[in-house]
Structures are given as structure tokens and as C-alpha cells.
Amino acid sequence: MSGTTMVVLIVFISVGFGVMYDMYKKHLEFKHRTLTDNKESNNQIAAVTAEMLALKERVQTLEAIVTDQSYSVKQEINKL
Structure with a gap:
């Protein structure tokens, strides 16, 4: 594996875990x-x-x- 590939892979892994942590x-x-x-x-x-019960x-x-x-x-008395 070349050095550039390793750097890109490390960046993707770091960003991926950062995104998953933010989602969590x-x-x-929300919970x-x-x-x-x-x-x-x-x-x-x-x-x-x-x-409602009181009413x-x-x-x-x-x-x-x-x-x-x-x-x-x-x-009836009052009517009289």
C-alpha cells in the first residue's frame, strides 16, 4: 500500500467515525x-x-x- 492510499484511508475512517458519533x-x-x-x-x-371527573x-x-x-x-310554590 502506498503512503497516499494510507493517508486517504485514515482520513475516510476518521471522518466516518466522526459522522457516526454525531449521528449517535x-x-x-432525540430520545x-x-x-x-x-x-x-x-x-x-x-x-x-x-x-373531567370533577365535572x-x-x-x-x-x-x-x-x-x-x-x-x-x-x-310550583314559586310560580304561585
Whole structure:
């Protein structure tokens, strides 16, 4: 092997490993961002679910009040 061929081969190997290392770093950054985004999404989903459950409880309470017999009697009294 000539000296020029060895120099070219060493340069290609060095550049190749540098590119692969940069790709690996980008992959790790992407994984970290994905995990962080998933945690934020899960927190938002939990908050919306909790709010929805609270609203369901309120609606059930309001339905119980409206369908109660004493409520309709009060409405009739107020009409008089």
C-alpha cells in the first residue's frame, strides 16, 4: 500500500467515525426530547382527566337536585 492510499484511508475512517458519533449524539438528544415530551403529555392528560371527573360529579349532583321531588314542589310554590 502506498503512503497516499494510507493517508486517504485514515482520513475516510476518521471522518466516518466522526459522522457516526454525531449521528449517535443526535439520536440520544432525540430520545431525551421524546421522553420529556411524553412526560409533559402524560401530565396534561392526567389534569384533563381529573377535571373531567370533577365535572361529571358536578353534573350528577345537579341532576340529583333537579330530579328531586322537593325541587319541583319549590318550583310550583314559586310560580304561585
